[in-house]
Amino acid sequence: MDQTSPNQISPLDHNLALSQSRKYSFSVREITEGELEEVCRIAAQAFLDDAITNFFAGLEEFPNSLSTPGGLRIHHIYSFVVKSCFYIGGRVVVVTASDATTLAKNKSGEKIAGVACWAPPGKRMNVFNIPLTIRCGGLKVLKEVGMSGFKRIILEFMSLTEKTHSKTFRNSLYPGSEVRRKQEKLTPNDAWYLALVMTVKEFEGNGCLSLLMREAYGHAHSLGSTAPFMLESSTPRSRDRYGHLGFEAAPED
Numbered sequence: 001m002d003q004t005s006p007n008q009i010s011p012l013d014h015n016l017a018l019s020q021s022r023k024y025s026f027s028v029r030e031i032t033e034g035e036l037e038e039v040c041r042i043a044a045q046a047f048l049d050d051a052i053t054n055f056f057a058g059l060e061e062f063p064n065s066l067s068t069p070g071g072l073r074i075h076h077i078y079s080f081v082v083k084s085c086f087y088i089g090g091r092v093v094v095v096t097a098s099d100a101t102t103l104a105k106n107k108s109g110e111k112i113a114g115v116a117c118w119a120p121p122g123k124r125m126n127v128f129n130i131p132l133t134i135r136c137g138g139l140k141v142l143k144e145v146g147m148s149g150f151k152r153i154i155l156e157f158m159s160l161t162e163k164t165h166s167k168t169f170r171n172s173l174y175p176g177s178e179v180r181r182k183q184e185k186l187t188p189n190d191a192w193y194l195a196l197v198m199t200v201k202e203f204e205g206n207g208c209l210s211l212l213m214r215e216a217y218g219h220a221h222s223l224g225s226t227a228p229f230m231l232e233s234s235t236p237r238s239r240d241r242y243g244h245l246g247f248e249a250a251p252e253d
């Protein structure tokens, strides 16, 4: 678990969210409900070869496409994550790429290059909220992964991460509360939580992750939020980049 405070990092000016790379122009925006299905598909695709995702899905081999049975299972899992974030009132943000020579473009002339799903402070998915769970495709996930998958995801993975979050936040005070002379205890639910982030393979290494993270810091700053940011890293590749973007690793036991 890592956390950072947006105040430690200079926020990205929203008007400057347009960034240039050698080949593409990137910009960052929140999605509309009509884009959810496309975003779910793009997000799932990025995790086909992710070891933790395969553990969630109970797969022994990485599926090579979303249209295989294993790929479909991963698609359902990530649809649930993206939709949960959207329907609890979170932020599903995309970085889009445009280029005159981009071959595959969607109708609006831009291509989704990366996705971030943020659960704001105080807003979290509760799987026991049955209507919401059904709306987000929770029953499809349960049907795909079965009770053993439910145990792996909720009882093994999530309970472990929750323990780490709680331990990390123990004795933490809300940033700025010392200044106000009222020491408010900080809990993991007070943080901006990154439920999912990914960059489409062809755009990796172009700063898409940085754009998504800095947009989030800028958004929090624009709201006057001093809440920390929290996420889990599943690979050394992402862990090193989060470190570069201001996150600190949770202390080991």
Ligand SMILES: CC(C)(COP(=O)(O)OP(=O)(O)OC[C@H]1O[C@@H](n2cnc3c(N)ncnc32)[C@H](O)[C@@H]1OP(=O)(O)O)[C@@H](O)C(=O)NCCC(=O)NCCS
Binding pocket: 046, 047, 050, 114, 197, 198, 199, 200, 203, 204, 205, 206, 207, 208, 209, 210, 211, 232, 233, 234, 235, 237, 238, 240, 241, 244
């Ligand atoms: C991990 C992932 C999101 C990285 O995305 P990306 O768009 O290629 O990352 P970026 O190019 O934006 O790099 C982010 C920053 O890290 C820096 N960076 C690059 N290599 C680095 C390294 N080895 N160590 C530290 N920082 C590094 C970059 O320079 C950039 O910073 P800058 O904007 O200040 O220059 C992407 O590889 C991915 O989607 N992987 C599959 C899904 C996944 O693992 N998601 C994360 C789950 S926890």
